[in-house]
Amino acid sequence: MADIKDPENTILVELKDGTVTIELLPDVAPKHAERMKELARAGAYDNVCFHRVIDGFMAQTGDVEHGDMEDGFDLRRAGTGGSALPDLPAEFSKLPHDRGTLGAARSQNPNSANSQFFINFTDNHFLNGQYTVYGRVVSGMEHVDAITRGEPPAAPDRMISVKVAADA
Secondary structure, eight states: OOOOSOGGGEEEEEETTEEEEEEEOTTTOHHHHHHHHHHHHTTTTTTEEOOEEETTTEEEEOOTTTOBSSTTOOTTTTTSOOOSSOOBOOOOOSOOOOTTEEEEOOOSSTTOBOSOEEEESSOOGGGTTTSOEEEEEEEOHHHHHTSOOBSSOSSOOEESEEEEGGGO
């Protein structure tokens, strides 16, 4: 388990192999960090699948509209939705998309991020300045590395639970 410096800005993601601890960066991307905490506290990310997992690139999840692995789950729609909350404005920064950083997934519109996010498997600096970085994995990256690959995976892994450390 990671040494948690700021429990209010730390997210605990339970995966099949263990816990991934994510440090949010509210000083860099305050709206994105707040959105993740809001959705985590509402339980919206619980049981949501990793619908796009590309070896050597990243693992994407967070479609709270279509990614829930229960009640009529349709893998073809996973990745096409967001949440009932409004889209977020881009909060681009100088932070690089290094291995373990959390990026806000979006459409071609830079101001379309909502609930979906990705975790970089490797340094993906070609994304720098184009996608909002708003967190980083501080422990459990080996569990991220073990996520089943595919676009979408035939049997996708899921986030069993997502909690703000202050509430855990």
